[in-house]
Amino acid sequence: MSFEPKWDGFRCIVFRDGDEVELASRNTKPLTRYFPEVVEAVLRDLPERVVLDGELFVALPTDDGQQRLQFDALSERIHPAKSRVTMLSETTPAGFVAFDLLALGDDSFLDRPFAERRAALEEALAHLSPTTGSDGSMLGGRCHLSRTTDDVDEATEWFTQFEGAGLDGVVAKPLDAVYTPNKRTMVKVKHVRTADVVLAGYREHKTSTPEKPLLGSLLLGLYDDVDGDLQLHHVGVAASFTAARRAELMEELADLVCDLSEHPWGQWAIANPDRVPGTQSRWSAGKDLAFTPLRPERVLEVKYDHMEGRRFRHTAQFQRWRPDRDPHSCGYEQLDEPVRYDLARILGTDD
Template sequence: MEAKLADEIPRDGNRWQYEPKWDGFRCLAFKSDDTVDLRAKSGKPLGRYFPEITDILRDLKCGHFVIDGEIVIDIDGELSFEALQMRLHPAQSRIRKLSSQTPASLILFDMLARPGGEVITGKPLVERRRAIEDFVTSSNSPDLRLSKCTYDAATAARWLHGSGHASTDGIMAKVLDEHYLCGERAMVKVKPRRTADCVVGGFRYLADSREVGSLLLGLYNDDGKLDHVGFTSTIARTDRGALTRRLEG
């Protein structure tokens, strides 16, 4: 189940559960006896990059389950997305070394099949939440963590205000009585939004084109010099011609 982006936290009625949006790799974990399979949101396998997570789940006494969560790496009290990206390495020896130096954890927020194999995707979120809470408690593993949640929109707003700096990247909102809708954007994702008045210092052409693709943005530093800070998103097709003539002129 995936998420659609929204500008504001949904607040209609008492029907929402709010969670932090963790800065990690989304992961579905499947276990059948001694076989553990980690899959990214795209369906690509993740197990070879995070052998320590595979080992943790294999060592659990329960034999059959499917869980949904986020793989994270904590460095000095903050989650490091860069450390996660370093794991996507072709050399298994390098991955093993990193898994020992900077071990990953799994933050869990949903359960698709209970220990024993009962599929519960058709159950409401409130029931699946109890199932994942029981799973994390019974696992007694410090490397399996339960994502915090709240039903209070004001608390979620405070979390959103504090996100975007390190470990979290916004807020996820989920309907309490909704089933797990595989492949659908049934969750709501809200990211912190910050604005700045930037200077347009230049532009880039589209690939294989003489029309403007995006604008180069800058901010003046304390010395009065213009520092490059980023780019705009791609210019709309209907605006490219007129904007290109204006910029080139």
């Protein structure tokens, strides 16, 4: 197996043919217009005719000057207005990290084993030598080559350290595997943690009807002491249930339903920075964001991989109810805090 860091960004296939560049998601959604600075970097730094598989990312300096992946900033790059796209390409510029070679010149590498594709990729991108400025910002190239190792101990060290730079874990790839679009031949090793959270409400499933109500997702919260005031913050959702369990939960939670005016989130009537459920943003225009508020009296244990800011990065997984826990005891202090690590060291841009 070959091990490499698991990047937390947008999967991207880069196509370059001379002066033509296309960026596309894994499901062929066009991304080119949103990342003009990456297009420029591809034209400047990559071979004239090449197809690469990799990841788009945004890295920003933290308060200690170290670079860290910022998925929220990356998500904001998908915007319909050209003026905003241009502005964001300058204020939160993206980079591209390549981890597989699909074609070079007239040669297709799809049917070649990963070990051969990787060797050709390293040779094709050997000229990349980006640097960082004194403030932690990237200078020069925005195209990078993802590092790899066949040493399990080194990969284990990456798994522990690199999370501090915002990475998602480690990916293991069979050295003899050909490139297989839409098939999972790799193994993703991700961080898994648990937390006790407060149940604050729910949304109904898209197939729910008055005759057969079905729960869609549980809305989760954690308490935080803000200047002596204990506030319930929205931290994410848990949503993976069978149809039968969705119906059971609607009945089970009926006694907790309350009026929004009596709920901790009732004060929010407009869009807000913490993305409290029920409020609008430019991403949610036209969507039904209504939720059913519940008295915050129940605690559940959920499984999650990591945090993005003050929220779960991905949908959490329900584990069990915790009737022994006081909801007000469920705060952020229980969450693991990864040791900080500079992304520039992972990209090889910091000596």
